[in-house]
Amino acid sequence: SEAATSDIEYPYSFMTVDAEKAASRTYDYIIVGGGAAGCPLAATLSQHYSVLVVERGDSPYGNPDVETTGGFFKILLNADDYPYVAQRFVTEDGVQLVRGRVLGGGTAVNAAFYSRASQEYIRNMGWDEKLVNESFEWVEKLNAFEPDELTPWSSSLKNGLLEAGVLPYNGYTVEHLEGTKISASIFDNNGKRHTAADLLRYANPDNIVVLLNATVGRILFNQESGEINAVGVEFTSDVDGVFHNVSINQLSQRSEVILSAGTIGSNQLLLLSGIGPSQELKELNITVLLDLPFVGKGISDPPLASVNLESPKPLPSVSVQVAGILDDSQLYIEGLSYSIDNNATNRQYIGLIGSKVAFPLSRGELRINSTDPKVTPSVRYNYLSDPFDLEKCMLGVRVMANLTATKSFQEYKFTSSDNSSTFQFLGPALPQNQSNNEDLANFCRDTLGSFFHYHGGCHIGSVVDEKYRVNGVNNLRVVDGSIYKDSPGTNPQATTMMLGRYTGIRIIEEQNLYHSTS
Numbered sequence: 001s002e003a004a005t006s007d008i009e010y011p012y013s014f015m016t017v018d019a020e021k022a023a024s025r026t027y028d029y030i031i032v033g034g035g036a037a038g039c040p041l042a043a044t045l046s047q048h049y050s051v052l053v054v055e056r057g058d059s060p061y062g063n064p065d066v067e068t069t070g071g072f073f074k075i076l077l078n079a080d081d082y083p084y085v086a087q088r089f090v091t092e093d094g095v096q097l098v099r100g101r102v103l104g105g106g107t108a109v110n111a112a113f114y115s116r117a118s119q120e121y122i123r124n125m126g127w128d129e130k131l132v133n134e135s136f137e138w139v140e141k142l143n144a145f146e147p148d149e150l151t152p153w154s155s156s157l158k159n160g161l162l163e164a165g166v167l168p169y170n171g172y173t174v175e176h177l178e179g180t181k182i183s184a185s186i187f188d189n190n191g192k193r194h195t196a197a198d199l200l201r202y203a204n205p206d207n208i209v210v211l212l213n214a215t216v217g218r219i220l221f222n223q224e225s226g227e228i229n230a231v232g233v234e235f236t237s238d239v240d241g242v243f244h245n246v247s248i249n250q251l252s253q254r255s256e257v258i259l260s261a262g263t264i265g266s267n268q269l270l271l272l273s274g275i276g277p278s279q280e281l282k283e284l285n286i287t288v289l290l291d292l293p294f295v296g297k298g299i300s301d302p303p304l305a306s307v308n309l310e311s312p313k314p315l316p317s318v319s320v321q322v323a324g325i326l327d328d329s330q331l332y333i334e335g336l337s338y339s340i341d342n343n344a345t346n347r348q349y350i351g352l353i354g355s356k357v358a359f360p361l362s363r364g365e366l367r368i369n370s371t372d373p374k375v376t377p378s379v380r381y382n383y384l385s386d387p388f389d390l391e392k393c394m395l396g397v398r399v400m401a402n403l404t405a406t407k408s409f410q411e412y413k414f415t416s417s418d419n420s421s422t423f424q425f426l427g428p429a430l431p432q433n434q435s436n437n438e439d440l441a442n443f444c445r446d447t448l449g450s451f452f453h454y455h456g457g458c459h460i461g462s463v464v465d466e467k468y469r470v471n472g473v474n475n476l477r478v479v480d481g482s483i484y485k486d487s488p489g490t491n492p493q494a495t496t497m498m499l500g501r502y503t504g505i506r507i508i509e510e511q512n513l514y515h516s517t518s
């Protein structure tokens, strides 16, 4: 399919595909990637500084796959052909994942569940709790909606969790609370998705340019008196097909390039720019700018075990509305329903229950094996390699078995001619005997998947400092899910959008401090 052309009307006056024009001036901040973190960060910085966002994907607005609830499943099925809104990749472990390739990033292609990280996580990140709360509220004003009703599958899940003892019942809340809760969705009650791109409504339109269909290939630097300074980025535009360079305002000492290209994209861009483990870079003939051995190391993705039950009655396709949080927040039980078109007359309705190990100890690594920024690097998460993760996964399978044994799930059984009723599974059946550890472990391995909450690789300390500035380089920060060593536990988008806003405010504060002391 064709890339966007300049005559498409965008809802924001500052969105453009005119690469030449966008690159013809300098900016205080160049943000690479307009995803969950990049959009709120850009909107916030534009209140005081000039900002360019360079996003490889197109606009999410007017795209029914992005904007409607049913689109989510289509995205998962169709994620492949360039330049579709999602890009499929398969990890070295063999798990199929996708990445957003559209303004809004993951928030434009995800399962929409909106839930804040726990107070404990916020404290462990060293974040200021007051500013965190204000930043969450800022996001939620535009992007978080209380569902006015639960769909049949979500109701069964909620009631089943309560019957199975995942207590207390916390009702509707965006807070992280142990027990069973309904949380917000980034779909509103008319079924319209609100991506992180909506947070650009907060931007100062005179101070921001959002360039679409433009893929950054590397960061540009100058080196003076032994210092490495980021000065801009090089990108290619899908519209004019040529390379462009764009620079930060080098007269201002505080201008920066900020990577918000997501866990895969930000690690990849550091490596493509010569910042990373020197041996790996040399193997690809990339000139080493800075040997930073931990770039791409320690990445992680919470493993998921799941069961797919066929439903005897139609179920609407819906994303996640309910979560059971248990075992000291180590386990998250969530579910959704979808349908499969077998042929014109036969539609299969499926309810999925997934159990996620929230804080896995297994770690992996990301390596580039191509110098083409459009090619997803090779990633290995080593899912379930740590015995702790397997143990937690097995516990999750027991919970799912208890859940399906509750009254609330009996209506999903099929009755046979001899009047016996059984579940029909799409994929592996839940183990019959929950005390057989081997069966439980096999179920974890056979159904191994992901809710796409992968993160890490630019960890605080080893790659970036506590303000997310890349160690050993001036004017370069990373602000997105790649800074998380541990996952936010819950589904990460709320925390990552909050992080964009939070860091924007922090940068403005740093600048004010700088101006008032200089």
Ligand SMILES: Cc1cc2nc3c(=O)[nH]c(=O)nc-3n(C[C@H](O)[C@H](O)[C@H](O)COP(=O)(O)OP(=O)(O)OC[C@H]3O[C@@H](n4cnc5c(N)ncnc54)[C@H](O)[C@@H]3O)c2cc1C
Pocket (backbone or CB within 6 Å): 032, 033, 034, 035, 036, 037, 038, 054, 055, 056, 057, 098, 099, 100, 101, 102, 103, 104, 105, 106, 107, 109, 110, 111, 112, 113, 114, 115, 214, 215, 216, 217, 260, 261, 262, 263, 265, 266, 269, 320, 373, 451, 452, 453, 454, 479, 480, 481, 482, 490, 491, 492, 493, 494, 496
């Ligand atoms: C299928 C799926 C379902 C999910 N379900 C949920 C859910 O229900 N709830 C939840 O909380 N979270 C969910 N998530 C996770 C959540 O969406 C992500 O954690 C979050 O979007 C990550 O934010 P980020 O800012 O780190 O990266 P992203 O949001 O991925 O943003 C990165 C952006 O950078 C752009 N980019 C990358 N490389 C380049 C480059 N070289 N040049 C220019 N631009 C570039 C990308 O196109 C993208 O727009 C899901 C994710 C997926 C993929």
